[in-house]
Each structure stands twice: as C-alpha cells, then as structure tokens.
Amino acid sequence: MITAVYIPPDANAKTAIALLHGSSGHLQSIYPDAVHIIAGDFNHADLKTALPKFHQHVKCATRKANNLDKVYSNISQGYRARPLPHLGQSDHLSLHLISAYTPHRKTVPTITKTIKSWPKDAAEQLQDCFDRTNWDVSEHQDLEVFTDSVLCYIKNCIDTVTVDKRIRVFPNRKPWMTQEVQRLLKTRNTAFRSGDRTVYSTARVNLK
Template identity: 40%
Template structure:
C-alpha cells in the first residue's frame, strides 16, 4: 500500500506506525513535505530532481530497491555444436576417406592408447566440420529458446521497425511455428532423458 501527498502540516508517523516514509530529500526549499508512505520497509530510494515548470516543489525520483530474481542470478556460458544435414554429410565423408589402419596399427594391442587416439581424431573431425561455439545463457531465457527461435524473433523485430504489416504478419506466423517446434523438441528431449534415467 502507498500513501502519497503534500504533508505540509501533517505526519503519519504516529497514526500509521506500520508505514515507512521513504522520501528523505528536501522537496520544497529545505523542507521535506512531499512524502510517500509504504507498508514495505526499504522499498524505494529517493532522489531529488528540478521542479516541473513553475512549481515550487521539487520532483522526487523513486527507484525500487528490489532486485529482480533474473538480475540476481549470474549469466552462464556453455559450449554448443550445431548440426545440419550438410554438416553430417561432410563428417560422414571425412570418416569414409580416413585410413583407419594408419591410426590403429601403431598402438598394436594397447586398447587404451588406441581409444585415446580414435577419440581425439573423431573430436578433431567434428571440430573441423562444425566448430564448438560458446553461448551466453541468461537466467530469463526459457530452456526451449534456441538459436533458430532468436533468429525469427529478430526478424519479427526488424519487420516491426520497418512498419511493414505484411512482413510483420508473416514473421508472426514464423515465430509461432518455430516456437511450437522448439517446445516440442525440448519436450521430446526431456522425455528421452527421463526414460534414460529410469532405465
């Protein structure tokens, strides 16, 4: 609850003890008579501003002291590799043209050495075909928001800025379709992970 006004000859300190007065800067000359009472302690920070027009009262800028949860959580980074059919085909071609005996023969019966060698080579081929990218994940991002979803959202913003109604309508349909696919994909992935956990 908020009570605000010009308290020139009155105060609520004694009558409403559960309320807190947050304006702590002069609002008229050196007096603080424009007050704001709230029933939440330390809810706002007050800053004086110049009067509006010919008013003899200063303006007061009240900024909430509450920090949203999304700002309390740090931004995280993770590495992702994006696969397309053409990249899968390129990786398959890379494996088909590899002379595997050259990699395996030097290790003889050393299974561990052979495993390390093959793993490093497979990772090398994957990095050549589709390099790993580091992306920043914000706390307010939905888990199903992918690069494709962000791309179509940016297209919608561009259409809005251009004031092209037809492009805006088409972009909205594309966003709707892309979001549905992303949610379905995330749901299927979550279900598969749950099945893998139970087995």
C-alpha cells in the first residue's frame, strides 16, 4: 500500500501528521499483512513522531542541502533510497527505492525476439515497388483468394526492403523507452554525475 504525501511549507505539521496517522492506521487495519510505504514531500513534518514503528529510508539531501522528501515503510532495513537526477523541471531530486530482496524483474529471463528494422530509404523503396506492380495479375473471382494473394505480395515486398533484427526484451522495459529516450537519459545522468550545473540543466531541457 503506497501513500503519496505533500505537506506544504506553511501547513500545520501536527494537523498533517494527525491526518496521516489516521489514514495509515485505517489502511493497516484493513491490510495488516501488506507492506505500507508512505512517501513524498514532508517539508518540516516528521512522521516518526506519530508512527514510531515506521522506518525512514532516505539519508541524503533531496532539495539543495535539505532532506525534505522522505520514504517511510513498516519494513525495517527493507529498502534503501538512491538519489537520481531531477524529474522534469522539478527542483527536488528523484529517488530510487531499492529493495533488499531480489526484484521479480531480475528473476524473470529476458526474451529474444525478431523484429523488422526499416532502413532510412525503405519506405521509398516500398512505394516504388507498389507503383511498378501490376495489380491486375492478382485479380480473382474468389474475394478470399484475391485478398490472400495481395497480402502475400505486400508481405514479400516488405521483407525485401526491411532487415530482420534480433533484440532482447527485458521484463521491466517500457514500450516508450526508445533508443532516443535512452540516449537522452544517459546524457542527463552523465551530466548529473559530473556536477556541471550548466550541462546538467541543458540535458534536462533536452529530455523534456
């Protein structure tokens, strides 16, 4: 069970913690065997005062020199938080909560499959192939036979202009994680580790 938290700087800390205490207690009573994670921007509030059995996993500063973003859970030493580059244009670092156990994605084997890669001029070659095709040859009184003939020919043309490529698919790979996005992320992470604020700022803008 994950609870997302934002406590504004001008909020009453005691009131906010009391609300969190009530919400968390309600969830724990319904799901007593679940892992409960409470994470977000706490600013000046400290959840440990109300939930002493919860453990805070963030040990680093998340906004300049301040540790405002915290992750609490009911699992002692179950996680550790690693700082990552800012998300978008946020002035807070993002955090990667790493579990002490082996994640499911590391136990599931990768899948190797074959995909079609389209070279730069493949579309033009395919269009030229269709322009020079005498479609009358495929005509047939039986519509199903006619359709199969045309589709087989189109597939053959596509196979001619494309290249088969074998790739590995990882269980945690998202469909929007393209090579371009990976390149921009790598550039941003390298800039983050370099400590050069100007280069890092430019990399963040490019990724956005």
